Amino acid sequence: MVFAPSFEVAEKINTHLGWIGNLKSDGRPILGLDCKELAKIVFNISPECMIIPAHAWTPWFSIFGSFSGFDSIEECFEEYTKNIFAIETGLSSDPEMNWRLSKLDKITLISNSDAHSPGKIGREVNILEGEEISYNLIKEVIKSGAYAENSAKLRMIKTIEFFPEEGKYHWDGHRNCDLCLEPEESLKYNNLCPRCGKPLTIGVMNRVCQLADRKAGEKPEKFIPFQRMIPLEEIIADVLGIGTGTKGVLAQYKSLIKGLGNEFKILLSATKGEIASSSMPEIAEAVERVRQGRISIQPGYDGEFGKISVFGEKEERPKTRGGQETLF
Numbered sequence: 001m002v003f004a005p006s007f008e009v010a011e012k013i014n015t016h017l018g019w020i021g022n023l024k025s026d027g028r029p030i031l032g033l034d035c036k037e038l039a040k041i042v043f044n045i046s047p048e049c050m051i052i053p054a055h056a057w058t059p060w061f062s063i064f065g066s067f068s069g070f071d072s073i074e075e076c077f078e079e080y081t082k083n084i085f086a087i088e089t090g091l092s093s094d095p096e097m098n099w100r101l102s103k104l105d106k107i108t109l110i111s112n113s114d115a116h117s118p119g120k121i122g123r124e125v126n127i128l129e130g131e132e133i134s135y136n137l138i139k140e141v142i143k144s145g146a147y148a149e150n151s152a153k154l155r156m157i158k159t160i161e162f163f164p165e166e167g168k169y170h171w172d173g174h175r176n177c178d179l180c181l182e183p184e185e186s187l188k189y190n191n192l193c194p195r196c197g198k199p200l201t202i203g204v205m206n207r208v209c210q211l212a213d214r215k216a217g218e219k220p221e222k223f224i225p226f227q228r229m230i231p232l233e234e235i236i237a238d239v240l241g242i243g244t245g246t247k248g249v250l251a252q253y254k255s256l257i258k259g260l261g262n263e264f265k266i267l268l269s270a271t272k273g274e275i276a277s278s279s280m281p282e283i284a285e286a287v288e289r290v291r292q293g294r295i296s297i298q299p300g301y302d303g304e305f306g307k308i309s310v311f312g313e314k315e316e317r318p319k320t321r322g323g324q325e326t327l328f
Contacts, residue, residue, distance in 0.1 A: 055090030092167025108145030173301030
């Protein structure tokens, strides 16, 4: 991710990068150059810019991905490492996983959504709080991270995270063979698919384990808190037992937004009673369970999103008021 202090600087960066690659393909730029060269171009145009490696652990085209070739920020950016003070954790990892690497203790962990998918904006979020906001203040907040003073004009108080198991590359696997494996299982097969013999796509959890110098659950001395959340549309779809984007899900979604204001309020602070009055008691209970982390997810792998079950497969499933079976 490239941050620029002005539209003029952004234009200069786009012009320069446009000479190298295609900036208009599929809404995502395609550039054939090293990260170090990108940093050289960007910081020569303006030293006030920021570069933050995005979805830092996914297998392809990420700084720590299993196919990227880098085990550290220093390997990737070399002399420009001093300008890299944050990474974006991506859907398939969360801060707790990143805390296992002590070399990231002073690297700020931010969580962003895909700008090329408007309906997905907000499924991962950085929450800033303070008296005022500006580019320079945002840069200072990201640079100082958990070490920011409480008296600062602006500070990051927490991030909202996908459950990492729901991400498309959390565990290892081979999509063509319908095979999903924990890192320990992959090791038994020498990272080769036991069904076809081809290399497995090594996921984020495996890669974190490879580079970690802390045990799971250990934390650095200072860190920014986080909260895991599932997008509201997915919760509704799970309760109704139908797909996201369907008419029934959209009707419940619109009813909740009309009654309570916005998705963040519904997911983070609205009471069960408020949610139930604007939709259904089953949806209110589901949101409460997500807040408490009382869900089950079949982890994602090799480009396949994980599968959510808010209520679990063993629980009784009575009919909802609309006649559709729920996961109760």
